[in-house]
């Protein structure tokens with residue numbers, strides 16, 4: 033059996049090249065051989081899918097030639113084999129997870145082979161990055177293709193700071209929160225990619241809270257806690273955990289996560305969390321974990337304003353090689369307010385349609401072909417409604433917002449209403465000027481001021497969110 037496997041490996045090395053061979057074939061073990069079948073053991077599902085899809089026929093051929101007759105390949109996943117129960121690996125009865133941590137297990141040693149992430153699309157590029165120093169990090173989500181605007185500027189800056197100096201205590205942990213589709217996951221991967229770009233040997237682990245939970249449950253069930261802790265404690269220099277709101281109420285998971293966190297933080301390793309809500313709003317979040325997050329860096333992400341959405345739309349269109357004029361971009365952006373993911377879908381569809389019809393993406397074309405997916409006139413609030421909502425939130429009179437009195441408590445809401453009108457209506461600066469009885473330069477100035485203040489002013493962002501909610505815009 034060994035000789036056969038050697039012979040086949042030799043042939044595969046020839047046909048696949050040394051590098052592919054090292055990544056994909058070397059980790060495979062020949063576990064059994066029957067007259068018509070070859071059983072191969074691979075590290076995980078991810079590997080299996082990729083190898084099967086890409087090298088299945090080549091491997092079948094190689095075995096066929098070596099054996100002189102056709103065979104079928106069966107892939108088995110090593111981790112699904114019955115676990116070998118080491119006595120020391122068994123959790124002591126009746127004790128919390130914390131007491132099971134044996135520091136000795138995690139003393140620094142030679143780097144562990146990376147564990148491949150499962151369930152990601154097996155592109156070779158992703159796989160290659162996994163085969164080196166990152167787990168789960170998508171190479172295509174980077175800072176370079178993340179569009180920065182007032183709504184995400186703070187989170188972006190915090191993410192950059194972390195990538196610049198991972199483990200620095202002021203930003204450890206970094207906790208990024210905001211609604212769905214706003215770019216939290218993108219930023220998480222961007223941190224991973226940037227750390228890796230600067231230090232290709234840095235070990236970076238991206239995981240969703242859900243995956244962490246599932247792996248923990250498996251580890252407990254199959255008594256593989258030491259493997260689990262190797263992966264989550266000893267291995268990563270940077271742990272990126274997505275969607276911690278899904279930890280809700282899972283006591284053991286939270287306890288394990290807390291100790292993982294403490295362990296990493298003590299050693300100056302970086303942790304970044306994302307969530308759709310604040311730490312105190314994650315239902316049943318382990319209180320110690322909550323206070324740790326609150327004492328680290330909290331960074332919120334708001335729905336992008338129109339300008340940012342337009343910029344994102346341009347970016348996504350450029351990625352697809354689609355040329356979109358500014359007025360088309362604005363037309364589309366105004367009809368998918370808030371959610372970036374929607375924009376991506378829309379632009380992909382538009383690109384496909386343009387190819388199909390060999391047409392340019394004009395507004396008329398978009399109206400005609402995307403009519404069913406575009407909200408008709410979704411954000412049809414008018415200037416008066418916006419001003420009323422602002423007045424009511426700040427407890428001032430509508431006339432005062434429209435007037436010229438320069439008291440501080442009026443100037444701020446006035447500027448904010450100008451900015452919101454610009455954001456949520458089709459009115460131009462001169463149009464808005466007419467509403468407020470000001471010239472267009474004043475409006476322009478006010479809008480710029482608000483956009484500039486937003487990233488650094490959590491109160492202002494809170495006010496914007498509240499007004500948008502009251503207008504049914506968020």
Ligand code: ADP
Pocket residue numbers: 173177178179180184210211212213214215216217218219344347372373376
């Ligand atoms: P979240 O994790 O907050 O739900 P994602 O990070 O998954 O959101 O973002 C949804 C999609 O929108 C992703 O494909 C992401 O690349 C894209 N996206 C979000 N924000 C931006 C941005 N500011 N610039 C470029 N792409 C973005």
Ligand code: MG
Pocket residue numbers: 216217218274275
């Ligand atoms: Mg996400």
